[in-house]
Each structure stands twice: as structure tokens, then as C-alpha cells.
Amino acid sequence: MLPPGGRISGARLARLLGEWRRGGARQSVVDLVAALKLLVADGRLPVGTRLPSERELTEALPVSRTTITAALDQLRAEGVVQSRRGAGSWINGPVGAGGGITGADDTLIDLSRAAPRALPSVRLAMDVALGQMPEHLASHGYDERGLPVLRQRIADRYxxxxxxxxxxxxxxxxxxxxxxxxxxxxxxxxxxxxxVEQPSYPNSLEAVRASFGIPVPVPMLTDGWDLDGFEAALRQAGPRLAYLIPDFQNPTGLRMSSESREKLSAVLRKARTPLVVDETLVELALDSAEAPLPMAAFGGDSVVTLGSASKSHWGGLRIGWIRASAEIVHRLLSTRAAIDLGTPVFEQLVLAALLESPESVLRQRREEALEQRDVAVAALREHCPQWTFEVPAGGLGVWCTLDGPVSTRIAVVAQNHGLRLVPGPRFAVHGGCEQMLRVPYTQSPEVLREAIARLGVVAASLAGTGFRADADLSLPVA
Structure with missing residues (x-):
């Protein structure tokens, strides 16, 4: 029986693969297999997706029919692809730690999500929220703005x-x-x-595409934002909107200075381009430097600010918010009913309890993140000495410069060592960032040390320092 799933065209698959060739012609099969496995591991080729015919793939990529046949044979041997005469080929299942198909794998260390665990304070806040629920049960439970108590505490935080x-x-x-x-x-x-910035948060870029918008990237400099580049892009592209992450930018970890905020806000106002500011990581400052004012303090009513409890408290709450002018809020509320009718009451009450005394809760999160960052930095220096990076002053990840354009290969080979990583090109609009890799530090110190030790083995195997990428280098998990 064939699994349910849509068919992907050869042209669409070619776009997803991007610049998949990393070696010469002799390396084509290995490169194509690695790139296809990465698409499966990332979920961009879901289980059940029917693949184009070999002839269509040969025309779309383009490569020889022999290369396509050999790549599919290898994927079939590993269980990633299944085929049936007369029915074609389809994705059979996810890529697991062993490189093939697996179910739940307790040995897999997930470094693809820069998201921390819940702190004990979340459990305590749930108890408080549960006690407050009875007074809300007599109402209909719909509130497109959000509970007044939570909106007040978010406003107080600003x-x-x-x-x-x-x-x-x-x-x-x-x-x-x-x-x-x-x-x-x-x-x-x-x-x-x-x-948008380049690099930027992949899910935000996908949201732009899902809205049928066109993301226009402005490359980041090694030490911050290219203000001249933004000004030029505003003149040349005429964007409808700008989206920035000025506080511990994901994935670079950089923070925009007050001077740059003021200058960039002036440029955007002059171009009459509204600015959306993502402050998801703003509460995770790990140094003692004075925090700059929010971008909205410089841009006024033309700035829309997005916030979230996912990084500061817990992603499972699924609570975020928008701060905007009264006029924009009115327009947002008038269109919201087409998407949803409000946010769950219980989770709002939980966050309201956490924000009653926010600093005591956030202090614990920052202390935990600081310890994890220092462990990750030390482990990277020990196990990946050929890589370079700046120690981030906040946020939840280290943005590493690799010793070659091997980010995608590292992400693929890492699967064989029980690691899940997001390759650099996922953070780029049209490809690139192959010499970059984000290493989140949201796992416990013990798990981080193990994960980065494995990562060092993978990096060495691709740097030609005595390991083969196809060697059996599986590490035991304590």
C-alpha cells in the first residue's frame, strides 16, 4: 500500500536542493544523496512525498541518468526511499541517527532548536493559573486582544x-x-x-514566502548591521515592510547599538517603510552591558514589535504578542477573525503569573543560559579549534565560521553520530552561508559536552584530518 502524500515536481525539488554539488563529478552521487537526506531530515521532503521520475530528475538537476539511478539505489538501500514498479518512488521515513529510517531514538541529540526547557517557575505558575480558571469558565473564553491582566503586565515590561x-x-x-x-x-x-537580514530566522523567511511576499536580503557585517546596505536596498527594492531582529539576532547573536537603531529608524521613516521588530530573545542578555532602548523608542508608530515567552520561559506555552500603535492594533483585530478567534485562556494566565515578578524568573533563565553558553564555548574551542566565532552577549546560540563550505555536509554526516543540526543555508534567503553553522546551547551542560565532542569528530572527518565521512564513528551514549 502506498503512503499518502503529494508529488513533488522535478523543478521544485531542484529549487529545494539548491547548490547541492560540493565536489567534482566523481562526488556527484555522494553529494546528491547527502542533499536529499538533509531535505528529509529537515522535513522539507515529508514522509510519503512521491519523487519525480528518473527522467524528470535528470532534466531538472541536470545530471546523468546514471547519477540519479545510483543515488536512488543508495537511498533505497538505507531505507530513506522506497520504490515499486509502476508506482514510482517515495520518501519512506525520516533520517535517523544511523542514517536510515528510525522511530524515536533516545541517542539523538537535537541541536536544531534553540529552545530551552521549562524552568520550575512555569510549573508553579500553572498552579496559580489553575486556581484562577473558575472565574473565566462562565465566560465564552474568546478574546481577540488577550486577557487584560496579561496585556497590562506585558505593557509594564516595555x-x-x-x-x-x-x-x-x-x-x-x-x-x-x-x-x-x-x-x-x-x-x-x-x-x-x-x-530582511541575511542570515535570518528560517521560519520567519518561510512565513514571508507563505504570504506570497518576496524576502529581500541585506547581508549582515561581521560586527553588525550594514546601514548603507539597508539604505541602498530601500531605494532599489521599494519594500513594503522591513523585518529585523536587533536583539541577539538569530542566528548571529549580535545586538544593534543605540546609535545604529537611531540611524536605521531615520532611514526607514524617510523611506516610509514600516518596521517589524522581532524581540523574541530580548530578555536573554548574558553580560552586564546596558541594554539599548527598544527600536520602537526610535521609530515611533511606524514600528511593530513582536514578543514571545518561548525563549524566556517555555515554548510549550505558545504565547506571543504584538505591540503597535492603536491604529495598527485596530486593523490587526479587524482581520484576525479570519485566522483565529483568540489565544487559550489558561496559557495566558500562566504567563501573567510569571510576569507578576518577572526579574526573579528571568534571572534564573539567564543564569542557566550563561552556564550553558560557557560550556558550549569551551567545548567548541576544544573539539572544533579550526572554527572561529564571537562569544555571544546573549541569546541561545553560537554562530560559527567553519574552515570550509561544508555546513550542509556536516549536518548530514552528523545524523550518523546522533546529532541533529540546521545547516547554514537554511538561514539564508537564496542559499549561501555554507561556511556557517549555528550551535544552540539550550541542552544541559553534560549533553552539550557530549554533543560538541561528536560534532568535533564530524568536523574532523570533513576537514581531512584522518577520518572518512563514511567511516563507522558512532559514539556511545552514557
């Missing part, structure tokens, strides 16, 4: 950071990604351009 805010300027959402989707729906139509 005020504490130097940005006076009214609860009427806050809309509670089901996470920052939901907030971004609502804003895109309001501002962006098919074919509209959206100015």
Missing part, C-alpha cells in the same frame, strides 16, 4: 525597558510566529517585497 506602553497597544497571540503571520497578512500582498 515601560520598565524605557518604552511607555498602554495595554491597548498589546495584542496577545499564539506565539511570535503567529504574531508575524498576522502582521504579514495585514501589510503584505502577493509580490510585495520584505526587507
Amino acid at each position: 515601560a520598565a525597558r524605557g518604552l511607555p506602553t498602554s495595554p491597548d497597544q498589546i495584542v496577545v497571540t499564539s506565539g511570535a510566529q503567529h504574531a508575524w503571520a498576522l502582521v504579514l497578512r495585514l501589510f503584505v500582498g502577493p509580490g510585495d517585497r520584505v526587507l
Whole structure:
């Protein structure tokens, strides 16, 4: 019986693969297998997806029929692809730690998500929220703005950071990604351009594409934002919207200075381009430097700010918010009903309890993240000495410069060593970043040390320092 799933065209698969060739012609089969396995591991080729015919693949990539046949044979041997005469080939299952198909794998260390575990304070806040639920059960439970108590505490948090805010300027959402989707729906139509950083958060880039917008990248400099590049892009591309992550930018970890915030805000105002600021990581400062004012303090009503509890408290809460002018809030609420009718009450009450005394909770999160960052930095210096990076002043990941354009290969080979990583090109708009790799430090210190030790073996195997990429280098898991 064939699994359910749509068929992907050869042209679409070629676009997903991008620049998959890394070696010469003799390396084509290995490179194609690695690239296809990465698409499966990333979920961009879901289980059940029917693949194009060998003839269509030969024309779309383009490569020889022999290369296509050999690559599919290898994927079939590993269980990644299954075929049946007369029915074609399809993706059979996810790539596991052994490189083939697996179910749940306790040996797999997931470094693909820069998301921390819940702190004990979340459990305590749930108890508080449970006690408050009875008073809400008599109502219909729908509130497109969000609970007043939560909006007030979010507004108070902005005020504490130097940005006076009214609860009427806050809309509670089901996470920052939901907030971004609502804003895109309001501002962006098919074919509209959206100015973004390069690199940037992959899910935000996908949201732009899902709204039929066109992301226009402005490359980041090694030490920050290219203000001249943004000004040039505003003139040349005429974007409908700009999207930035100025606080511990994902994935670079950089933080925009107050001077740059003021200058960039002036450039955007002059171009009449609204700015969406993603502050998902703003609460995770790990040094003692004074925090700059929020971007909205410089840009005024033209700035829409997205926030989230996912990184600071716990992703399982699925609570985010939008801070905007009263006029934009009114427009957002008028279109929200087409997407959803509000955010769950219980989770809002949990976050409201956590924000009653926010600093005590956030202090614990920062202390944990600081310890994990220092462990990751030390382990990277020990096991991957050929890589370079700046120690981030905040956030949840280290953005590493590799010793060659091997990020995709590392992500593929790492599967064979029980590691899941997101390769650098996922953070780019049109490919690139092959010499970059994000290493999140959201696991426990013990798991981080083990994970980066494995990563060092993978890096060595691809750097030609005595290991073969196809060697059996599986590490025991304690």
C-alpha cells in the first residue's frame, strides 16, 4: 500500500536542493544523496512525498541518468526511499541517527532548536493559573486582544525597558510566529517585497514566502548591521515592510547599538517603510552591558514589535504578542477573525503569573543560559579549534565560521553520530552561508559536552584530518 502524500515536481525539488554539488563529478552521487537526506531530515521532503521520475530528475538537476539511478539505489538501500514498479518512488521515513529510517531514538541529540526547557517557575505558575480558571469558565473564553491582566503586565515590561506602553497597544497571540503571520497578512500582498537580514530566522523567511511576499536580503557585517546596505536596498527594492531582529539576532547573536537603531529608524521613516521588530530573545542578555532602548523608542508608530515567552520561559506555552500603535492594533483585530478567534485562556494566565515578578524568573533563565553558553564555548574551542566565532552577549546560540563550505555536509554526516543540526543555508534567503553553522546551547551542560565532542569528530572527518565521512564513528551514549 502506498503512503499518502503529494508529488513533488522535478523543478521544485531542484529549487529545494539548491547548490547541492560540493565536489567534482566523481562526488556527484555522494553529494546528491547527502542533499536529499538533509531535505528529509529537515522535513522539507515529508514522509510519503512521491519523487519525480528518473527522467524528470535528470532534466531538472541536470545530471546523468546514471547519477540519479545510483543515488536512488543508495537511498533505497538505507531505507530513506522506497520504490515499486509502476508506482514510482517515495520518501519512506525520516533520517535517523544511523542514517536510515528510525522511530524515536533516545541517542539523538537535537541541536536544531534553540529552545530551552521549562524552568520550575512555569510549573508553579500553572498552579496559580489553575486556581484562577473558575472565574473565566462562565465566560465564552474568546478574546481577540488577550486577557487584560496579561496585556497590562506585558505593557509594564516595555515601560520598565524605557518604552511607555498602554495595554491597548498589546495584542496577545499564539506565539511570535503567529504574531508575524498576522502582521504579514495585514501589510503584505502577493509580490510585495520584505526587507530582511541575511542570515535570518528560517521560519520567519518561510512565513514571508507563505504570504506570497518576496524576502529581500541585506547581508549582515561581521560586527553588525550594514546601514548603507539597508539604505541602498530601500531605494532599489521599494519594500513594503522591513523585518529585523536587533536583539541577539538569530542566528548571529549580535545586538544593534543605540546609535545604529537611531540611524536605521531615520532611514526607514524617510523611506516610509514600516518596521517589524522581532524581540523574541530580548530578555536573554548574558553580560552586564546596558541594554539599548527598544527600536520602537526610535521609530515611533511606524514600528511593530513582536514578543514571545518561548525563549524566556517555555515554548510549550505558545504565547506571543504584538505591540503597535492603536491604529495598527485596530486593523490587526479587524482581520484576525479570519485566522483565529483568540489565544487559550489558561496559557495566558500562566504567563501573567510569571510576569507578576518577572526579574526573579528571568534571572534564573539567564543564569542557566550563561552556564550553558560557557560550556558550549569551551567545548567548541576544544573539539572544533579550526572554527572561529564571537562569544555571544546573549541569546541561545553560537554562530560559527567553519574552515570550509561544508555546513550542509556536516549536518548530514552528523545524523550518523546522533546529532541533529540546521545547516547554514537554511538561514539564508537564496542559499549561501555554507561556511556557517549555528550551535544552540539550550541542552544541559553534560549533553552539550557530549554533543560538541561528536560534532568535533564530524568536523574532523570533513576537514581531512584522518577520518572518512563514511567511516563507522558512532559514539556511545552514557
